Amino acid sequence: xxxxxxxxxxxxxxxxxxxxxxxxxxxxxxxxxxxxxxxxxxxxxxxxxxxxxxxxxxxxxxxxxxxxxxxxxxxxxxxxxxxxxxxxxxxxxxxxxxxxxxxxxxxxxxxxx
Amino acid sequence: xxxxxxxxxxxxxxxxxxxxxxxxxxxxxxxxxxxxxxxxxxxxxxxxxxxxxxxxxxxxxxxxxxxxxxxxxxxxxxxxxxxxxxxxxxxxxxxxxxxxxxxxxxxxxxxxx
Numbered sequence: 001x002x003x004x005x006x007x008x009x010x011x012x013x014x015x016x017x018x019x020x021x022x023x024x025x026x027x028x029x030x031x032x033x034x035x036x037x038x039x040x041x042x043x044x045x046x047x048x049x050x051x052x053x054x055x056x057x058x059x060x061x062x063x064x065x066x067x068x069x070x071x072x073x074x075x076x077x078x079x080x081x082x083x084x085x086x087x088x089x090x091x092x093x094x095x096x097x098x099x100x101x102x103x104x105x106x107x108x109x110x111x112x113x
Numbered sequence: 114x115x116x117x118x119x120x121x122x123x124x125x126x127x128x129x130x131x132x133x134x135x136x137x138x139x140x141x142x143x144x145x146x147x148x149x150x151x152x153x154x155x156x157x158x159x160x161x162x163x164x165x166x167x168x169x170x171x172x173x174x175x176x177x178x179x180x181x182x183x184x185x186x187x188x189x190x191x192x193x194x195x196x197x198x199x200x201x202x203x204x205x206x207x208x209x210x211x212x213x214x215x216x217x218x219x220x221x222x223x224x225x226x
Binding site for chain 1: 117144146148153154155156157158160163171203205207209212213214215217218219220
């Protein structure tokens with residue numbers, strides 16, 4: 001089974017500053033990678049996903065992530081955050097032959113004015 | 114728009130009670146999942162089902178059971194609730210043979226007193 005490590009549990013950031021959330025996964029031959037966001041009192045929604053092809057993936061709300069196979073990483077970035085980006089972010093991985101997702105522990109992003 | 118509906122957003126139950134959490138989807142997805150979400154632990158898979166009347170244990174099945182009598186409905190059952198089952202429960206679905214991308218309900222927050 002795959003495993004995921006999110007290296008930061010809390011990330012405070014000022015509005016309009018950049019943010020990077022780090023995610024590493026256990027190695028496998030082929031994986032699919034995801035970032036989900038959870039706003040307060042809501043379920044999770046998909047930000048972006050890597051299935052194959054270009055290693056730079058663009059998602060909703062200005063987020064992007066880069067797949068790095070040699071470092072088994074899938075870090076999430078946004079060049080300029082808004083107050084509305086305050087949420088919990090989860091990195092997840094599945095093997096290409098496995099429809100079950102494994103999730104990281106989550107990173108709470110708090111954006112301050 | 115795809116929809117995963119969890120019957121109760123908030124429940125308060127007493128120790129020893131039998132608890133039913135219901136999840137209904139309108140996307141005709143084959144796979145359905147129950148996750149438990151706890152601070153600092155991320156999402157942990159309790160049970161999943163890849164077809165009607167089929168079920169498999171996830172990572173933390175102890176104290177839980179599930180039922181899937183119809184494709185669109187997946188129920189999580191706590192036979193005798195305990196205080197350590199106080200948590201957020203998330204239902205999710207995905208297509209059969211897909212990439213593993215999950216679609217989530219809004220969650221059910223259960224408190225066991």
